[in-house]
Amino acid sequence: LDAYARTHVRRACRAAQKQKVRKVEGGTAMLGASQLCDGHMEPLAARLAAGDLDAAVQIDLSHNHLTDAGMEKLATALKAHPLPKLETLNLQGNPVTEDGRQALARVVTAGCKLL
Secondary structure, eight states: OOHHHHHHHHHHHHHHHTSOOOOOOSSEEEOTTSOOBGGGHHHHHHHHHTTTTTTOSEEEOOSSBOOHHHHHHHHHHHHHSOOTTOOEEEOTTSOOOHHHHHHHHTTSOTTOEEO
């Protein structure tokens, strides 16, 4: 990334830090296009540990700035606190490689689709 793009991503991450992941009651955590970056996976992991995402059937993390490092953090959190009701985890539009997808595939339930 050039200097302009790095600045834009940093600003987006700071703006997204102001958003809070709230308890999921309707079954869907819609965080797509929220300008999230890898650093936001730690607060998401905290919400997982608190049980706030236990009802999640779908988690939409599409079109953010999440990389393999963020997927490793999410995989670690899901391993510690699995979501048995999770059916869909949408990662489309993120610069995640096969390594990041494999890290998640090892910890999600068999019925969960990774998009």
